[in-house]
Amino acid sequence: MSILIKPLVTEKMSEQNESGKYGFVVSKKANKIQIRQEVERMYGVTVEAVRTMNYQGKAKNRYTKSRIISGRTGGYKKAIVQVAEGDVIDFYSGI
Numbered sequence: 001m002s003i004l005i006k007p008l009v010t011e012k013m014s015e016q017n018e019s020g021k022y023g024f025v026v027s028k029k030a031n032k033i034q035i036r037q038e039v040e041r042m043y044g045v046t047v048e049a050v051r052t053m054n055y056q057g058k059a060k061n062r063y064t065k066s067r068i069i070s071g072r073t074g075g076y077k078k079a080i081v082q083v084a085e086g087d088v089i090d091f092y093s094g095i
Contacts, residue, residue, distance in 0.1 A: 002027065003026055003027050003030045003034050003035060003038040004024050004025075004026055004035075004038050004039070004042065005024070005025045005026060005027065005076075006024070006025050007022065007023065007024050007025075007091050008022075008023030008024060008025060008078065009091060010023075016080075017089075020082055020083045020084070020085060020087070021080055021081065021082050021083075022039075022080070022081050022083065022089050023078060023079070023080050023081075024039070024078070024079050024081065025076050025077070025078055025079075026052070026077050026078070026079045027077065028054070028075070028076070028077045030077070030079075032050040032052060032079075035050050035052070035079050035081070036050050036081075039081050039083075039089075043089045045083045045084065045087035045088075045089060046083060046084040046087055047081055047082070047083055047084075048082045048083065048084055049081075049082040050079055050080070050081055050082075051079065051080040051082075052077060052078070052079045052080075053077070053078045053079075053080075054075070054076075054077050054078075055075055055076050055077070055078065056075045057072040057073040057074050057075040058072065058073050059071075059072055060072065060073060
């Protein structure tokens, strides 16, 4: 099981990247210590702080000819990682 699923690349996170904060979608079972160790191992930076947020899935309805189909989207866990001053994570280096 991988701890880091994917990086968050949004306008808001791109603004925070300038101040050393980076966002990741992480495994729901991962804790802050595991997230810190994984980011330090993968990107070679020093992590100062980790903030986590759990998001529930949203309820969705689809209207068809025969009936209304109800369901939920998947929930996820998000982590905001503060790296030490001078350290930079480059998500686009492999492209």
